[in-house]
Amino acid sequence: MKSCREATRLMSESQERNLxxxxxxxxxxxxxxxxxxxxxxKQMQMLRRISRSYTEGGPEKTEE
Ligand SMILES: [Zn+2]
Structure with a gap:
């Protein structure tokens, strides 16, 4: 069984390469x-989404 340490390592590596x-x-x-x-x-995915929305030109547009 993978340890938590190994799991978090894989999660952060998955940001940079395909597992x-x-x-x-x-x-x-x-x-x-x-x-x-x-x-x-979940937190990592949220952070990723936020940072991606910034690199793509600002925060997500809100519906009017
Ligand atoms: Zn764990």
Whole structure:
């Protein structure tokens, strides 16, 4: 079983490269069983979305 440390390492590496299928699989498995890592993963996705929206030209447009 992957440790939390390994799982967080894979999550941050996934920002920079495509994970191998077996890395994705073990990460998914870990996230399915580990709530703290799930939360971390969610936060990371949120940060990623925010920083991406800035690099694409500012915060998301609001509907009027
Ligand atoms: Zn964990």
């Amino acid at each position: 191998l299928l077996r890395e994705q699989a073990s990460l998914k498995l870990h996230l399915a069983m580990c709530a703290p890592c799930r939360n971390f993963s």
